[in-house]
Amino acid sequence: MKGPTEHPLDFLAFGAHPDDVEMGIGGLLIKMNKKGYRTGIVDLTRGEMGSYGTAETRFEEAEKASQILQVTLRENLDLGDTQLSLSRENILAVTKVIRKLRPSIILSPHVIDWHPDHSATGQLIQQAFFHVRLKKLDLEYPPHYPQNIFYYPCHKPVIPTFIIDISEEFTQKMKALHAYQSQISAGKKVKHSSHTIGISDYSFHVESRCRYFGSLIDVKYGEALLTERPLNVSDPLKL
Ligand SMILES: [Zn+2]
Known part of the structure; x- marks a missing residue:
């Protein structure tokens, strides 16, 4: 068994595809980095089945976006775009990376979403949150006990548990999103009159949600998060 990571992460954000994290909680990561917390991203797929851009261009774009977000690390598990399922193999792959990076807080796409990869990611993280603690589960790294999982919404409307004020981080969040030029320029080419198709107007879509x-x-801009369990609050005045 390998020893624990020397510098555990404070926040580990998962995405199904490169750009999910930037869209959902890019502002939160920037805000946490400013406070001196260690943040990281793990993408479960390379987004190779997306309508625009190749796996290679999306990898380069993700690298660029990570620099703008200033995350400590970014990894890709390459579990197969549009193939994410709640298999034992996938649960263990996610569990292993959590044990390796030892985050306090895990951020994940919400388990209920129209995109099957997003909801599968949420469900995989949910399962991994349980498995990561099992002492008898031998996965190279020792068991780990994260404090909580917070889910960020993707496409499906939700009622947030709480919202992070990202007004000061919004410009930088959008800069990180603009690293995904394959998605942005594809959106500009789509000429649908009054409604957006998928991400056909990427920036407008993200700005509207924020x-x-x-x-x-x-406040001017916010990012939503949900919890499965009620939060343990000892002093409501400090909320
Ligand atoms: Zn996605």
């Missing part, structure tokens, strides 16, 4: 979530807490 403005909406911000409006719910009376």
Whole structure:
């Protein structure tokens, strides 16, 4: 068995595809980095089945975005775009990377989403959160006990448990998103009159969501998170 990572992460964000994390919680990661926390990203697939861009271009774009977000590390498990399932093999792959990186807080796409890869990622993380603690599960790295999982919404409307004010981080979040030029330029080519198809107007779509979530807490831009279990609060005045 390998020894524990010397520098555990404070926040580990999972995405099904490169750019999921940037869209959902890029502002939160920037904000946490400013506070001096260690953050990292693990993408479960390379996004090779996306309508625009290749796995290679999306990898390069993800590298660029990571530099703008200033995350400590980014890894890709390459479990197969549009092939994510709740298999034992996938659960153990996710469990292993959590044990390796030892995060306090895990961030994941919400388990309920229209995109099957997003909901599968949420379910895999949910399972891994259980498996990561099992003492008798031999996975190279010792058991780990993360504090909590917070889920970020992707496409499906949700009622957030709480919202992070990212007004000061919004410009940098959008800069990170613009690293994904294959997705942005594809959106510009799509000429559908009044509605967006998928990410056909990528920036407008993300900005609208951040403005909406911000409006719910009376700030300019926000990012939403959900918990499965009620939060343990000892001093409501500090909320
Ligand atoms: Zn995605």
